[in-house]
Amino acid sequence: MSDSERYPVSFAQQMLCVFDSGDPNSGPFGPHHNITWAWRVGGSVDTAILAASLDEVVARHEVLRTRIVQDGEDLYQQVAPPSPAEVSEVDLSGVADGDRDRRSEELVIELEGQRFGIEPLPLVRAVLGRFDDQDSVLVLIAHHAAVDGWSMQVMANDLASGYARRTGHDVPATPVPTQYRDFAVWQRTEPEEALPAAHLEYWKNKLAGATMVATKMDYPRSANRPVSTSVLRYPVASEISDALTTVARENRATKFMVLLAAYNVLVARRTGITDITVATIGSNRKQARFQDTVGNFTNFIPLRTDLAGCETFQDVLARTRTSCIEAYSKEIPFLVLLSVAPELMSSVATDNDALMAFQPMQLPFTLEGERVGDLELRGVPRRRSQQVGTEIPDGALWQLDVAPTGEIHAYLGYNTHKFTETTMRVMADEFDQVLKDTVLDQHGPLRI
Secondary structure (H helix, E strand, O other): OOHHHOEEOOHHHHHHHHHOOOOOOOOOOOOOOEEEEEEEEEOOOOHHHHHHHHHHHHHHOHHHHEEEEEEOOEEEEEEOOOOOOOEEEEEOOOOOHHHHHHHHHHHHHHHHOOOOOOOOOOOEEEEEEEEEOOEEEEEEEEEOOOOOHHHHHHHHHHHHHHHHHHOOOOOOOOOOOOOHHHHHHHHHHOHHHHOOHHHHHHHHHHOOOOOOOEEEOOOOHHHOOOOOEEEEEEEOOHHHHHHHHHHHHHOOOOHHHHHHHHHHHHHHHHHOOOEEEEEEEEOOOOOHHHOOOOOOOOEEEEEEEEOOOOOEHHHHHHHHHHHHHHHHHOOOOHHHHHHHOOOOOHHHOOOOEEEEEEEEEOOOOOOOOEEEOOEEEEEOOOOOOEOOOOOOOOOEEEEEEEOOOOOEEEEEEEEOOOOOHHHHHHHHHHHHHHHHHHOOOOOOEOOO
């Protein structure tokens, strides 16, 4: 293979390699590190046309047929030719109308618990659960090494549009997307644009003396328990979600900023620490040319907020808002950030402490109630806890899904070889209490 066929990896791909222990059964390249998304589909679906449309998506987005190659000290991407993606059917014809929403989510959970590794290519497959000729559920499963949540929406849009064109509808062809390898090349060859010196200087000063918030584990790493991830899901009370909108508007903040401010209060109550650095996850898609690119753009962003001297939740929110605006405007790849803040992760590199990241989930576009050609699609809500979920490489992840209706559903994924379900439920209850104490009373005395 010539050097011209080798493309540099992105910093996100390199980060995956840092977390990789080489175990083929776990980790960021393992068979349980997947993203699963599902839609109820109204209308008659032709499986052969669906398969051809998914193959078109694979041909359109190179990252779905890309390998990350480690050759000695060399690390690079290698793009393979297009190949057919697996499309299978599940017969759900015996499910009564009133049970179909429940069965749809159960199917998603079942599929998410199955193995889907990085070989063979492509790194996406689809399952169609058919209730009857006019009602089905479509599940897309992709490996997280190749995609992120944003990418799943891009792929779904391309799949629906391609299906509509193949069934005779006049759906405009979408422009040829920028490929993910172009993003990686941009990161590596345009440092003045991708890694501004002023951004590096900001992070060097902002994170001086900071370490990530650590969460005590129930089981030490040295116990070497079997690797697994479970998920706790629950709804956030409507009075909180309603108040969240008001608090965000009154303080010129986003809902994520309000939720993060409340999380900062939770951390302060649990640890007694007021200088708090939380790991959050950004979309890392500021460049317009990468908006329709499929790939793993995931990037850790440490948000440092000092709560010392805050008298009300409104004070905490003001400081959290400032931290968010500064950090997101100066986002750089986390691996590069660590070069100017080398002690940041030391607090979560012990035998008894793990990282807990905090992530909002409010995608800029979704196929929700849209009609494309003959089909109408709406997302399958994820409301049930599950014993086996997509693998979290290390620790735990809070995710708060803010629906277009304003409803909020919490997701708390955690490594069962590090935490017990009881610990996670206690933490969820504590956060629920913090939300009541803060969002419902932003001007009252702060208790931390």
